[in-house]
Amino acid sequence: MKLKDAIKKGIFLGKYITGKESREEELDLKNWVGEDPANKQLFDQLTSRSGIASQVEAYDNVNTPRAWNKYAERLRRYQLEKSLGRWRIAAILFFVIGIGGLVGNSMVDFIFKQTPENYTTITASNGQSSMITLPDQSTVWLNGGTTLTYNTAFFSQNREVRLDGEAFFQVTKQTAHPFVVQCNELNVRVLGTSFNVRSYAEDEMISVVLEEGAVELNTKKGNSRNYHLKPGEKADYSRIKKELSIHEVETSQYTSWKKGLLIFSDATMSEVVKKLERWYNVTIEVKNPQINNLLFNATILHEDIEDIMELIKFSCAINYDIVLSNDPDTPIQITMY
Amino acid sequence: MVSSNRIRLKGGERLDVQDFFYDTYAGFTSFASKYIADVAICEDIVQDVFLAFYEKPRSFENLFQVKSFFYTSIRNHCLDHLKHQKVKDKYKEFQLKEDVEVDFFFAEILRVEAFNLVYKEVNKLPDAMKQVLLLALKDYSNSEIAEQVGIAVSTVKTHKARAYKILRKNLDSLMLFFISWLRGK
Numbered sequence: 001m002k003l004k005d006a007i008k009k010g011i012f013l014g015k016y017i018t019g020k021e022s023r024e025e026e027l028d029l030k031n032w033v034g035e036d037p038a039n040k041q042l043f044d045q046l047t048s049r050s051g052i053a054s055q056v057e058a059y060d061n062v063n064t065p066r067a068w069n070k071y072a073e074r075l076r077r078y079q080l081e082k083s084l085g086r087w088r089i090a091a092i093l094f095f096v097i098g099i100g101g102l103v104g105n106s107m108v109d110f111i112f113k114q115t116p117e118n119y120t121t122i123t124a125s126n127g128q129s130s131m132i133t134l135p136d137q138s139t140v141w142l143n144g145g146t147t148l149t150y151n152t153a154f155f156s157q158n159r160e161v162r163l164d165g166e167a168f169f170q171v172t173k174q175t176a177h178p179f180v181v182q183c184n185e186l187n188v189r190v191l192g193t194s195f196n197v198r199s200y201a202e203d204e205m206i207s208v209v210l211e212e213g214a215v216e217l218n219t220k221k222g223n224s225r226n227y228h229l230k231p232g233e234k235a236d237y238s239r240i241k242k243e244l245s246i247h248e249v250e251t252s253q254y255t256s257w258k259k260g261l262l263i264f265s266d267a268t269m270s271e272v273v274k275k276l277e278r279w280y281n282v283t284i285e286v287k288n289p290q291i292n293n294l295l296f297n298a299t300i301l302h303e304d305i306e307d308i309m310e311l312i313k314f315s316c317a318i319n320y321d322i323v324l325s326n327d328p329d330t331p332i333q334i335t336m337y
Numbered sequence: 338m339v340s341s342n343r344i345r346l347k348g349g350e351r352l353d354v355q356d357f358f359y360d361t362y363a364g365f366t367s368f369a370s371k372y373i374a375d376v377a378i379c380e381d382i383v384q385d386v387f388l389a390f391y392e393k394p395r396s397f398e399n400l401f402q403v404k405s406f407f408y409t410s411i412r413n414h415c416l417d418h419l420k421h422q423k424v425k426d427k428y429k430e431f432q433l434k435e436d437v438e439v440d441f442f443f444a445e446i447l448r449v450e451a452f453n454l455v456y457k458e459v460n461k462l463p464d465a466m467k468q469v470l471l472l473a474l475k476d477y478s479n480s481e482i483a484e485q486v487g488i489a490v491s492t493v494k495t496h497k498a499r500a501y502k503i504l505r506k507n508l509d510s511l512m513l514f515f516i517s518w519l520r521g522k
Contacts, residue, residue, distance in 0.1 A: 003405045003408065003409070003443070003446065004401045004405065006443040006446040006447050006450070007401055007404050007405070007408075007446060007447075007450050009447050009450075010446060010447040010448065010449065010450025010451045010453075011450050011451070011454065013450075013451035014450060014451035014453065014454025015454060016505060017454075017504060017505055018454060018455055018458045018503055018504060019504065019505035019506065038440070042444050042447070042448075046448060046451060046452075049474040049475070050474065050475060050476075052455065052474055052504070053471050053474035053475045055367075055448070055455070055456075056452070056455070056456060056459050056471060058367050058370075059363040059367060059452065059456045061376070062363040062366045062376075062380070064358070064362045064363055065359075067358075067362055067366075067380060067383075067384070068355065068358055068359065068362070070384065071358065071384050071387055071388075075388065075391060078388065078391075
C-alpha cells in the first residue's frame with residue numbers, strides 16, 4: 001500500500017462511518033477488507049461503537065484553537081527574526097556609509113531616514129512593497145522602487161508629501177488641512193480619500209486612480225489647470241505632451257498591487273517588463289523589439305518570477321533565458337527573445 | 338511583506354492554512370501520540386512540521402502530497418525523538434520489525450484520515466447532543482445518560498435519535514451484512 005492509498009482509504013472509511021460514501025467507495029472498501037484479515041481487524045476496530053467513541057474522545061483532548069494561536073505566535077516570531085536578520089545587515093551598511101539616524105520597523109521592508117532639515121524620506125526598494133503610517137494617521141502603501149518625502153516639522157499644518165514612484169494613499173479627513181501629493185509636474189490635492197498615484201521618474205505617464213472621495217489635480221507646467229477626479233476614474237498625464245486625459249477604469253487593476261496582487265489587462269509587454277522589474281527586482285532585457293508591443297493579460301498572486309515567465313512564454317509565444325544568482329545584490333537576469 | 342493564510346499548490350489547488358490546521362491538527366497529534374505517549378511533545382512536533390510546511394508550501398503538487406509530507410515528517414520526528422530519548426525498548430521494537438512499523442504507519446494514517454472526517458461531523462452537533470452520542474456509543478443506558486448530562490430521559494431519546502443521524506445507520510448490522518457478503522465471494 002502506498003501512502004496516498006492509505007489516505008484515500010481513510011477518507012473512504014470516514015465517509016462510510018458517517019454514511020456519506022459513494023457506491024464505488026463502498027465497493028473499494030469492501031474489497032480492501034476482504035484482502036487481508038489484518039485489514040478486517042482494523043476495520044472492525046475503527047467502525048465499532050466503542051472504537052468511534054474513544055477516537056472522538058482522543059480528538060476532544062486536543063485544544064485546536066489554542067494550538068493555532070500558539071502556532072500563529074511562533075510564525076510571527078519566526079518572520080520577525082528573519083526580517084530582523086535583514087535589518088541587521090541594512091543597519092551595518094548604513095553605519096558604514098555614515099548616514100544619520102536610522103529607524104527601523106522590522107515588520108515592513110523600507111528604509112526610513114531623517115535628514116537634518118527635518119525631512120523624512122521613506123524608500124521601498126525594487127522587489128519590495130511596504131505600508132507606512134504618516135503623522136496624521138494616513139496610511140500609504142509604497143510599491144517597489146518608490147521614495148516618499150515629507151517635512152516632519154510642518155506636517156501637522158502642511159500635509160504635503162513628495163512622491164517618486166507608485167503609492168496608494170488612504171488619507172484621513174482634515175477639512176482644515178488638505179493633503180497634497182507632489183509629483184514633478186503634477187500636484188494631487190485631497191481632503192480625505194483613497195487613491196493611487198503612479199509617477200516613476202523614468203516613465204512618460206503620471207497616473208492617478210481614485211477609489212473613493214474626491215481629488216483635485218493641478219498641472220504645474222505649461223498652462224496650469226485644475227482637474228477634478230471622480231471615484232472610478234483614472235487621470236493620465238503625459239510628461240512629454242504636457243496633456244492630461246481622464247477616463248473611467250476598473251480601479252482594482254491599479255490598486256491591487258498593495259495586496260500583493262499583480263493585474264495585467266491588455267498591458268503591452270514593455271509595461272509588463274517595467275512592472276516585473278520593480279516587483280521582483282530583476283533585470284529584463286528584450287532582444288527583439290517586436291516583443292514590446294505584445295499584449296499580456298494575467299492576474300498574479302504570489303507567483304515566482306519563473307512561473308510568470310513560463311506564463312508569458314506560453315501566452316505570448318516567446319522564449320526567454322533566466323540567470324539566477326545566489327548573491328542577493330545581483331538581481332536575476334532575464335533575456336526575452 | 339504580504340502574509341496570507343491562503344496558498345496555492347503547484348497543481349493549482351488552493352489551500353487555506355488555517356482551515357487545514359483546524360481540520361487536521363487534532364488528527365496529526367493523535368497520530369504522533371501512537372509513537373510518543375507525551376501529548377505535549379506530540380503537539381510540539383506537529384507544530385514544528387507546520388512551520389516547516391510554511392517554509393515550502395509551493396513544492397507540493399496537491400493535497401495528497403501535503404498530507405504525505407505531514408505524516409512522513411511527523412513519523413520521522415517521532416522516531417528521532419524516541420532515538421534521542423533512548424527509549425530503547427520502544428525504538429528497538431520499531432527498528433527490528435521495520436515492516437511492522439510500515440504497516441502500523443499506514444494503519445494509523447487510515448485511522449486519522451477517517452476520524453478527521455468523523456470528528457468534523459460529530460462537532461457539528463450541539464454540546465449536549467454530542468455528549469449523549471458519546472455515552473450512547475459507550476453503551477450507557479438512557480437513564481444513566483440522563484443523569485450524567487443532567488437532562489430528562491425523554492430528551493436523551495430525542496437527542497440520541499438526532500445525533501445518530503450523523504453516523505451510518507446500524508453500523509453493527511452492516512458488519513453482519515459484510516460478513517455474509519465476504520462469505521458469498
